[in-house]
Amino acid sequence: MNKNIKIKSYKIPPDFLKHSNINLKQYKTLYRQSIKKPGHFWATQAKKFISWFSPWKKISTGSLKKLNMRWFVGGKLNACYNCVDRHLETRTNQIAIIWQGDNPNDSKTITYGELYDKICRFANVLKDHGIKKGDRVCIYLPMIPEIIISMLACARIGAIHSVVFGGFSPESLKTRILDAECRLVITADESIRGGKYIPLKKNVDIAIKKCPKVHKVIVVKRTGNPITMHRKRDIWYHEAMMGVDAKCPPKKMDANDPLFILYTSGSTGNPKGVLHTIAGYMVYVTMSFKYIFDFHDGDIYWCTADLGWITGHSYLLYGPLANGGTTLLFEGVPNYPNFSRYWEIIDKYKVNIFYTAPTAIRALRHEGDKWVNKTSRKSLKLLGTVGEPINPDVWEWYYNVVGNAKCPIVDTWWQTETGGILISPLPGATPLKPGSAAWPFFGIVPEIVNDKGKVIKNNNPGRLVIKQSWPGFMKTIYGDRKRFVDTYFKEVPGRYLTGDGAYRDKDGYIWITGREDDVIKVSGHRIGTGEIESALLTVQQVSEAAVVAIPHEVKGQAIFAYVVTKSGAKSDALKKRLNAQVHRVIGPIANLEYVQFVKALPKTRSGKIMRRILRKIASSEFDDLGDTSTLADPSVVDTLIAERKKVSNEAKGRRQ
Numbered sequence: 001m002n003k004n005i006k007i008k009s010y011k012i013p014p015d016f017l018k019h020s021n022i023n024l025k026q027y028k029t030l031y032r033q034s035i036k037k038p039g040h041f042w043a044t045q046a047k048k049f050i051s052w053f054s055p056w057k058k059i060s061t062g063s064l065k066k067l068n069m070r071w072f073v074g075g076k077l078n079a080c081y082n083c084v085d086r087h088l089e090t091r092t093n094q095i096a097i098i099w100q101g102d103n104p105n106d107s108k109t110i111t112y113g114e115l116y117d118k119i120c121r122f123a124n125v126l127k128d129h130g131i132k133k134g135d136r137v138c139i140y141l142p143m144i145p146e147i148i149i150s151m152l153a154c155a156r157i158g159a160i161h162s163v164v165f166g167g168f169s170p171e172s173l174k175t176r177i178l179d180a181e182c183r184l185v186i187t188a189d190e191s192i193r194g195g196k197y198i199p200l201k202k203n204v205d206i207a208i209k210k211c212p213k214v215h216k217v218i219v220v221k222r223t224g225n226p227i228t229m230h231r232k233r234d235i236w237y238h239e240a241m242m243g244v245d246a247k248c249p250p251k252k253m254d255a256n257d258p259l260f261i262l263y264t265s266g267s268t269g270n271p272k273g274v275l276h277t278i279a280g281y282m283v284y285v286t287m288s289f290k291y292i293f294d295f296h297d298g299d300i301y302w303c304t305a306d307l308g309w310i311t312g313h314s315y316l317l318y319g320p321l322a323n324g325g326t327t328l329l330f331e332g333v334p335n336y337p338n339f340s341r342y343w344e345i346i347d348k349y350k351v352n353i354f355y356t357a358p359t360a361i362r363a364l365r366h367e368g369d370k371w372v373n374k375t376s377r378k379s380l381k382l383l384g385t386v387g388e389p390i391n392p393d394v395w396e397w398y399y400n401v402v403g404n405a406k407c408p409i410v411d412t413w414w415q416t417e418t419g420g421i422l423i424s425p426l427p428g429a430t431p432l433k434p435g436s437a438a439w440p441f442f443g444i445v446p447e448i449v450n451d452k453g454k455v456i457k458n459n460n461p462g463r464l465v466i467k468q469s470w471p472g473f474m475k476t477i478y479g480d481r482k483r484f485v486d487t488y489f490k491e492v493p494g495r496y497l498t499g500d501g502a503y504r505d506k507d508g509y510i511w512i513t514g515r516e517d518d519v520i521k522v523s524g525h526r527i528g529t530g531e532i533e534s535a536l537l538t539v540q541q542v543s544e545a546a547v548v549a550i551p552h553e554v555k556g557q558a559i560f561a562y563v564v565t566k567s568g569a570k571s572d573a574l575k576k577r578l579n580a581q582v583h584r585v586i587g588p589i590a591n592l593e594y595v596q597f598v599k600a601l602p603k604t605r606s607g608k609i610m611r612r613i614l615r616k617i618a619s620s621e622f623d624d625l626g627d628t629s630t631l632a633d634p635s636v637v638d639t640l641i642a643e644r645k646k647v648s649n650e651a652k653g654r655r656q
């Protein structure tokens, strides 16, 4: 974010103040308490927001320095009970889930009473197939009610769910199933997005050929198109649900038992299985949902994220349902059948809280205001964004055109690892600065430090770290405690290293500048450049590959691959083949926007690729390449620049 751009700040819309849960004065007082006496603060919240079978014995033990932090030690609870059972007394007939299919005519609603019944039955189906407490279950489903039923059925019996996004390839699915040692997979025949059919069951069949531990596959019939069912292994969901017992008591789980594993990309190696535990996660997401989204009884809330990502877990499912809310589940995409789709859905269901990603906002803004102006959006009271920095001009468009200048925007910064939102405005308390995620949430102590770990101030950019433990933080990387310690705690001891860069302005507002490591965000999807490089290296002609991100108007970032081929091969056909291979290994979300064939990569004398230089050259910033004196062969840079210029000239030539 350019610090020289003048940012206008926005007061809280007066209408909003009348009903908001927290005002500025309350935020300041509570925040102070939350960091001075975290134990007392979280004990109060945990009692208020969560129902316990038996109370904790110690509110917390251990420390972030020793990396043995535990919250609500000795407490007993169940996440599914908190999302469903405890609401039955007052909300049996209230709608829990509004489901909107890809086809605008395809929709249904599910009440809390119905949801309870389906979850109990499905939990019994899982038990009948040998799933018990602690077993891992892989969920590879579209955005249909059965994905929520499956996740909560796992939580009910103490099984650990690992949801894999439906856009991932069979290869990525296999890696995740093997890493978590899943025993059962839940999938659908096909998914439908934007009118296109994706063969989920076929992908599962390919993936589990090499997964010996998977003994059952449960298949939801979504499209009804023919698929292959393996007689001994595969079961139809609808058949299994018939005749199964409708009673299934929730398992009394320990506060620090695992709730789920969710894979996310890092700088190096395979994706990491981020493991979250029940009590800390539930307290944190339930409470943060209520305050950050200013949730009130009767609100209609819509988060557009897929349940395959952390945003879907925390703020489509667990947060809203634990608060007894009505949550909208949308199967489709923002541009089908037309660019008004989101706004039409908002009008159809009178959505009043809407949470989406900057990439979607940019894409829709690009199509012009007419698609928005056709709709009323009168119901909206609050807007949210997540996933990447949002530029001030895109923010203004969201605020004025979508929100009619009457809805605050919560720009929420957080990560798979953090469980819930750590930095965000509170809508009734925080004057808004477009492009800034504003202030820390309760219990969160962010710091901006330099390479030596020293705190820096006054608009100076540095690494964003978190100083104190909070209940929503992950417990570990599944099966790899060493990687957990090395990734997040080695470089700045005693702090959680987020991997993001940031600075803080004189009003205490935090501005996130983006990742500082080799993780990129393409259309809000988190991808490791290392994973893409590994995929490229599986192509026979490739001898070396280096991937960097370059800025993209709609996607935020796009993938730029430098490829060295054996025998210097380079052709458009080879580019296509490389892209096809990346799709096959990772999935279509990892699309190579640019491939540049080069003679050599810039390396230090110790053989480390200098990505900083590659990033600049990819973005055609040739003037300020920084220190190149440590390169083993500095002339490589000139060749790279010449090659880059040649490619952009060719592209220009084609456009003329």
Ligand code: 7RM
Pocket (backbone or CB within 6 Å): 264, 309, 310, 311, 385, 386, 387, 388, 389, 390, 411, 412, 413, 414, 415, 416, 417, 437, 498, 499, 500, 512, 514, 515, 521, 525, 526
């Ligand atoms: C929730 C989620 C995490 C990374 C994170 C940041 C980026 C997320 C914002 C943001 C600027 C935001 N989890 N990020 N939210 N950057 N402003 N409001 O996205 O694990 O998939 O990604 O996303 O770089 O480190 S994630």
